[in-house]
Amino acid sequence: MAAIAMTKDLKIIMERLTPLFKRKRNTRYWISLVNQTYTPAFNFFFNIQPKDQRQRSIPLHSLHGYDLAQLEAFLGLLRKQTQLTIEFVGFEDMRWPQTNRIIQRRARLDE
Numbered sequence: 001m002a003a004i005a006m007t008k009d010l011k012i013i014m015e016r017l018t019p020l021f022k023r024k025r026n027t028r029y030w031i032s033l034v035n036q037t038y039t040p041a042f043n044f045f046f047n048i049q050p051k052d053q054r055q056r057s058i059p060l061h062s063l064h065g066y067d068l069a070q071l072e073a074f075l076g077l078l079r080k081q082t083q084l085t086i087e088f089v090g091f092e093d094m095r096w097p098q099t100n101r102i103i104q105r106r107a108r109l110d111e
Contacts, residue, residue, distance in 0.1 A: 006070070006073065006074050006077060007077070009061060009063055009074065010074070010077050010078060010081065012060075012061050013044055013060050013061045013078065014081055014082075016046070016060045016061065017031075017046050017060055017082065020046050020048065020058060021046075021084075024050065026050060026051035027048060027049065027050045027051065028047070028048070028049040029046070029047065029048055029084055030047050030084055030085040030086070030087055031044060031045065031046060031047070031060075031078075031082075031084050031085070031086045031087065032044070032045040032047055032057065032086075032087045032088075032089055033045075033075075033086055033087070033088050033089065033091075034089045034090055035088075035089065035090030035091050035094075036062075036090070037090060039064070040064065040065055040066075041062045041063060041064045041065075041066075042062065042063045042066055042071055043059065043061075043062045043063075044059075044060040044061050044062070044063075045057045045058060045059055045060060046058045046060050047087075068094070068096065068097050068103075069097040069098065072096050072097060072098055072099075088103050088104040089104070090104075091103035091104035092104050092106070
């Protein structure tokens with residue numbers, strides 16, 4: 001059952017992300033994954049930053065009630081679909097359950 005929910009969530013993210021990814025020159029694209037500390041949710045944002053311009057952050061989707069093991073599996077599926085960098089926010093001092101690797105090395109300066 002969890003695999004079906006993951007594929008639905010992945011489909012939603014890809015349907016929203018694909019039209020936004022224009023592949024323009026001198027433009028940075030990446031995904032931010034934010035650990036929502038007040039509610040048990042993980043929020044995905046698509047970020048666009050043309051050279052010498054402000055960054056735009058567009059909400060893509062939220063995963064509710066997921067634990068880190070399910071999130072780790074979900075990110076494996078997402079990485080197969082896109083080559084974009086994934087930035088982690090709010091995961092300080094946390095490790096992936098399967099690999100025991102640190103999720104986020106350090107806090108961002110603008111937090």
